[in-house]
Amino acid sequence: MPRVNAVISESPIAKRAASSMMDQKNPTAIDLNNVFLRRKIEYYVYIYNCSSKQFMIPRQWAHPNVIIPGCNIGEAYSRPFIIPDVVTEIQPTRSGFGVNGVDGKFLAQDVLMPEDPQGSWQTYRPIDAGTATSFGTDLYKWGVWWSLNEDPDPDSPEVLAARTRLETTYTLLLEEAHELATLGKKVSLDMHRAADYYGITPPWHQRFEAKVPCEGCGAMVSATIARHMPKDLCGFVRDWPRAIKGGMATKAEAKAAGIEIAD
Secondary structure: OOOOOOOOOOOHHHHHHHHHHHHHHOOOHHHHHHHHHHOOOOOEEEEEEOOOOOEEEEOHHHOOEEEEOOOOOOOOOOOOEEEEOEEEEEEEEOOEEEEEEEEHHHHHHHHHOOOOOOOOOOOOOOOOOOOOOOOOOOOHHHOEEEEOOOOOOOOOHHHHHHHHHHHHHHHHHHHHHHHHHHOOOOOOHHHHHHHHHHOOOOOOOOOOOOEEEOOOOOOEEEOOOOEOOOOOOOOOEOOHHHHHHOOOOOHHHHHHOOOOOOO
16 A cells, blocks of 8 residues: 655645744744733833933844933933833743743843843942943943832932932033144034033034014014013013013003003
8 A cells, every 4th residue: 555645735724834834833922921021011111311322222122222211401301211029031941932021120230231230229339431341331320220119219329329420421521622622623522412402502502592583663573572671772572470480570560551460
C-alpha cells in the first residue's frame, strides 16, 4: 500500500485547526498580559521638568517615545509624564513570547540617567560624559526629575533641587555663550533658553516682539500691552481688566470711559 504523504495546507478549516492547536500549546503574550491589566495600580511615577525644553526619549515600552513636556513661563514645573507602578514588557522566550512586569521607578530612572539605575533626585551625582558607558543622557542637569508625588509643592526640596541643577547648567551655558559671541560664533538654542530663564537680553540674544498701531495715537506698540504708557503722552487702554490689575488704570477711569468692570 502506497505511503500517504499529502498535506492539506490551504484549506480554511485546516488553517483554523492549526491555529487553535498552536494557541493551546503556546499561550499568547496577550493572554498573559491580561493578568497585569486586571491588576490594580497602587501608585504612579511622575516625571517633571523645570526647563522650557521638551525631551523625547525613545523607549520601546512607551510606544515608542517618552515625551517630557517643557515647563511653561510662570510655572514651577511642567505637566508630568506618568508611569504606572508596574509596566508590562513583552520579551522573547524559547517557546514564543512572555510578559515581564518592570518597576515604574526603575523605568523613570532609566529615562533620566541610565548610568545610575537605582538612583533618584536625592542620590543624584553628575557623571562625566567621558566616563559614561551608556548612550543615555543626564536629564537631571536640565531640571528633570521623577517623583511619587502628584503636584509637588513648588517650594518642596525636590523642586528646589531640580531648579538648582537647572540653574547650574544655565549658568555654564551663559558663560559659554558670551565666549562664543566674543569670537563671532553662533550660540545654541539652549543658550537662548538660559537667557530667557534669567530674563536677560545680552547682544547675542535678540528678542523679536510683534507690534501693532496704538488705537489712541497711532504709534507702534507691543501687541501685548494693556495700556500705552505714560498716560500724559497717550494713555490709551487696550485691555481694561489687565490694566486695572497691573495698576496702570483705575475702576474710576473705566467707569468714566463707560466700561463696566466686574467687582
